[in-house]
Structures are given as C-alpha cells and as structure tokens.
Amino acid sequence: MLHRSPQRVAQAGSPYIGSSGCLLFALLLLGVLAPSAAGEQATVHRDQYGTPHIWSGSYESAGYAVGYCQCEDSLVNVMYCLYAGVGRLSELFGSGLLAADTEARTLRHQTFAEQAWPDLSVPLRGLITGYCAGVNAYLETHRDELPVEVARVEPVQVVAWHRSLMKRSAVAIAKLDAENSKADGYRPVARRRRDGQPGADNKSSKHPGTQPGHSNSWALSGAKTASGAPMLLIDPHWPSEGHLQLYPFWLHVGDDLNVGGFGLTGTPLPGLGVTPYATWTVTAGGADSSDAYALRINPDDPHQYQLDGKWKNMDVRVEKIRVKLPDGRFEEKTREVLETCHGPILKTKGGVPFAAAMGGYDRADSLDQFFKMATARDTVAFKAAIAMNRLSYFNLMWATTEGDIGYVQTGQAPLRPEGFNWEKMVPGWTSDSLYKGELPFGQLPIVENPLTGFLQNCNVAANVVTPGLTFTKNDFAPNVLYGHYAQYRARGARATRLLTEVEQATIEDGRRIAFDAYVPPADLWVPVILQAYAEHRREAENGTQTEADQRLATAVRLLGTWNRYATRHSTGATVFRFWRLACNELTSSVGRDRFVIANTPGVRQDALRALRQAAERIHAKYGKVAVAWGDVKRMRRGDVEWPLSGDGLGKLGMDTLRATPADRFDDQHKLIPRGGQCVTTVVELTDPPRIRSVVMYGQSNKPNSPHFADQAPLYANEQLREVPWTLEQLRPHIESTRVFETDR
16 A cells, blocks of 8 residues: 655645745645656645645545545544444444444445455546545544544445445435335235236335435537537535535545545545536435335344245344444444345334345446546547446436436436335245346336437426436336436426526526525415415405514515516515415415416415514514515524525425425524535536636534634625636635655
8 A cells, every 4th residue: 555645745825835845835826746657656736715626646645635635624524434334433433323223234235335345447446545645644643633532444335335335325215215114004906916807005105216306417518518519517405514514625636536526534535526528516406226125024033034935044143343432441232234135134114134135235336437437538439438337316417518418317226026015115025026037228217318408307307308308217117217206396397498598508597596596385375375365455455454464464465566586685585485484384285386286265364364464574584574685594503694685395395406404493593404406516618617606605514613614604695606627717816735655
C-alpha cells in the first residue's frame, strides 16, 4: 500500500507562506509544479468555496487526496459511512445503532464486498486503496476529532458501504411488500383461484413503489439549447446534513479520468457526475428488484423452512458485534442471522419473519459501473457502462457531448414467474414462485433522443418522461415499469410544461427552471376553495361576521390574488400550505392531488372547513393571517437563518420544483428543511463543460470553517455559482493548495 504525507503549499493568511512559500505558490498557479508523470503526487487546489479540485498522475495518489479532503471537511460522516457497511456502527455510537449493524450483517455487505474486490477494475482498486490510505493518514494526526479510538480503514469497507446504499431501496421495497400483506395476516393471497377466477385481492391497496420520492432531473438536447450542446440538471433531493450528505469534488487523473460532481461520503468517486464526454444524474423510482417471501417454519426446528413439501435447513450465522457503552467501555453482543434460498430473513414491524429476495443480491460491484461511466470517452462506451445494470431503484438520466440524451429506469429486476401478486408477500414454500433469472438490461424501460428534445424525471413513471410515449406496464415483465406508476406528480407536470416551452435555452434558463416555485396543486384546488367560499357567502349574506369570519375572508382574498408561486414574499403560499396541512388531517379526498379531482358539494364543504382551520392556525402562530412564506419557511445553519421559497411533498406539501421540504414546526413556528435541493447543478456539455452549481450550506461541516455556510446566501437567493473545470479557469479562484507526495 502506498503511503503519502500531506504538504501544505499555500493558503491565504497562512503562516506557511514565507518568501519560498510565495514562490512555490506562484509556480503552482503557473502550472510549473504539476503532478509528476510517474503519479507520485496529487495536488489539491481548493477554490474560493473550499471545494477540492484534484490533479494527479496516479489513481492511488488521487484517492489519497480525496480521502484526506473528505476527512478535513466531514470526518464523523466519513467514519459513520465506512463503519455502516460492515455493521460496526455500535463501536462508534453505541447500542442505538445495534439494529442497523445487525441488518448490515444479515445482508452480508462485507462478505460480498470481499468477494467482489479481486474482480473490480484495477484502476478503481487503486483509487479505493489510496482513499483508505488518505483517511488513515488523517486519523493518525486528528484522533481528537472522534469520540473513540478507531482502527485503520480497509478497502472492503468502501465497497461494503456502497453496496449497502445500492441495496437500501431493494430492502425497503421488500419490507413494504411484506407490510402490504398485514391485512391478509401476512399470508400470500392468490392472484387467481384454482378455478381460474380472480383471487380475493388481486392488487395491493397501496402500490409499494409510490412512496413519496424526491429528486428532479431533466435533459435537453442540443436542438433546444442556445449553444447547441446538451444540457442536464443534477438535482437530488437528499439530506443536507448527516452521513448521506453528498460531497462535491473534482478529480483529474492524467488523461484517463476527468470527472467531477457529487459523491457519497465514504467513497472516492462521484455518483452524480460530469466528464468531458458525458454527464448523468439519478432520481428515486426505478424498477422493482426485490420481493417478500412468506415462510413456513418448522414448529419443531426454527432453523428449517418448507420448500416443495420438504424441510430445508436455513443458513445460520452468529454475528458478534462490539458495542460502545456510555462509560466508554465495550461489550460484545451476539445476534443470530438467518437466510433461506430466497435471501436473508427479516421481520415485519409486527415481528413476522419473511425472506427478502433481491435481484443481484450477491453482487457488490456497483462502484465499477460508476467508474466505467466516468472513464467512458464516447456514447457507445458510456451506454455499455450503463448496461452493466448494477444500480439500484433509480431513474438514470444522461447526456453525452455527441448529442445524445437518454433515460433508463434502472434496477436489477428479477424474472418473476406469472401467477403471483408481487406487490405483496408471495409463497416461499413452493419452487414455482422462485426467480427464473435476471431481466436483461435491454428489457428495462429506456427512452433515448425523443422528438420532443427533452426528458424529465421528477419522480414520475418511465412512461411520462416526455410527451408522446405510449408504452404501459403491461409491455414489460411483472413490476418492471414500477416506480410512481400512474401517480400524479405536480413537479413532473410543471417540468414538462417548462421544458416544452423553452427554446434556445441558456444556463440561466436552466437555473430558472431548477428553482421554479410555481405550485401546480393550486391550479387544482384554489378554484374549488373560491367556489366554496362564494357559496358560503350567499348562504350567510345577512349574517353577522365574527372575527373568525374576517380571518377566513382575509385568507380567501390572499388566495384569490395569489399568483400561485411559493416565493419568499408570498402570503398566498402561506395560506395554501396551511390549508394543505389542515387537509392532511381529514379523511376525505380534499387536498389530495389527482389527475382529475372531484368538485362535489361535500368536497367544497371540506375545503372551506380546512381553510377556516388554516386561517385560525396562522393567526394563532403569527398574530395575523397575511404572513410572508419566507417568514415560515426558513433555512438555518448554526445560529444564522435565511428565508426560503418553494416546498416539498410531506403532509400534502406544495410539491414545487424548488424543493425545500419541511412539515414539522419548530418552537418558533418555523419550518426548517434538513434536505431537499442540496447540490443543484446545471451542466452544459460544451468544450470544456460549463457548470453552474450551489450546495445548500457549504463544503465543510466544521462550524469554525469559513465554508460552513458560505453558499447558504446563494442557495437562499436561488443563485448558482460558476464551477471551474480547467486549471486555467480555476487559477483566479484558488484559495489554498496542498500537495500529497509519496514517501519512499
């Protein structure tokens, strides 16, 4: 393993800058001291926002720099991730994460990572090995930043962590399938009876793939941009804090790897990326790659299950988990984990065991797909990398410099036999229900280069990513066209309209669409509310108005004059959001969006009742009804706040493209997002790529860093910053430079 030691070269206001330091800094800026051709060093230039831009001649030294930089910015998150995949979080954080460790052991992330390691691309293994060396080097000199002593990290922890993320959605869907059978007593229900007639419950009451999804993406072909180059939006709606926070960095390894974007902490490669040849992003909502199998367990032996009338032995393992105690000591806990031929055994919320089956369960090479996407030099190679089909429940959107744009609903979907309801538990005691293999990549929903000139996936189904598509779920194998199918998505409808209308699009147009705060549900419901109030006023024309009536009238007036944008200054947006919160407490359909809503007398009565309640609650919290939305929706980092526009999905949120989700008030009656649009980026594939981006807070999670919240004002004001790609573009913006050299 290579070992590299960091050398600080220059930093504004730093004691390292003397006369020789100034000379060295100048030489670096001029490119005189570039990384050696032998790959013995990596140079890290941090720009004015603290984002690392890394140049190196070898994958090992580049990985080292990434690992060291991630630790500088977010050490606790790095260690959390690297311990999570191998099921060792309890060593760091105590018994509260014992269940998470047990599940990681049950899913065998470490075992499959160890098996996958020898077959990963050699350069990728170098990148990962160097990454771990960089993390370990930082730990050696910064042990006081962690609450406990930690062991050196190993490459298998990186691979296991990435596998755990790729399996996260599959595990969640298997659990949803199981819970969807609760009303049936957690027993399978036949799709058809023996006489051929429909079974008792042919469909689940709630499609498990339609849990509220988050993230926006779209791609424009060169025919719709002013430059003639494709344009792509990277806009995941992820946590802006904690171990799932995305990490921005830009990586240049000789002529082989030139990629930038956003990676998961604990990994050395962007997952949402830009190269000179392609750019890509993902949203939630792919193909269904997992299922829940009901089990018949031997009453005389809990380690046996029935299959085709015979008892079969489960795979039984005893896992020993080290747990940190409150007094700093450690104790060892043992947990028994079980597995059948279907997959690992999990339990429902009520404690009923079931086997979770997953397509590609024994794989741990998803990082290899991202690496091959990042090193592809043309559309053919990029599409070949995508066709590896190692990704999870995602909508993958991409564009290439050769002019192609494309979409695929990914997921390692299995070939399921007919005759079972795959949205609930299926019988695990017959081999008739076992998977028949894996669906070929070409049989997933794929759309390329549509005549409309654009694609969008704002958590919509694959058959509505652009107008004019005619395929349905019946054109695919069971549960392949899956995520968000037949569901109304306000953001998707709004994106389709804006992308249809735009011509000769510029990066500024991309920014405008990305931060669009229009509220499509208002088009559905405000007319209903106004009609309900007009009917109410006619009935109560001669009555005496109470103060509550006056507050209701104010709310109606604000809605009636509202332009239906959830801007920071909008008072109508505040009324509508509180109305939606009130609707969320009702059992009727009022406030719940559909392609076509029912405007009946009963719905109108409920709508007015919810508005009256909303007006009272606004007045109780703020002392008036006319309250600016930015006084309610706030962004907070440390002890500083900024007003925000937009909203999210939770509790009948306004579902704007400008995604700032929060549905729980703090003690100051404010809604504070902890995620949503976190790394909004518009990419134009010119030569070199043009990139405009902003993160929610800043590069660093350390409160004493100047980059703890320096991008927050840009984010709050819906602005993007220019991100340099070449060293020449970067030079005027370099804040600090550091060289990592090989110790010989």
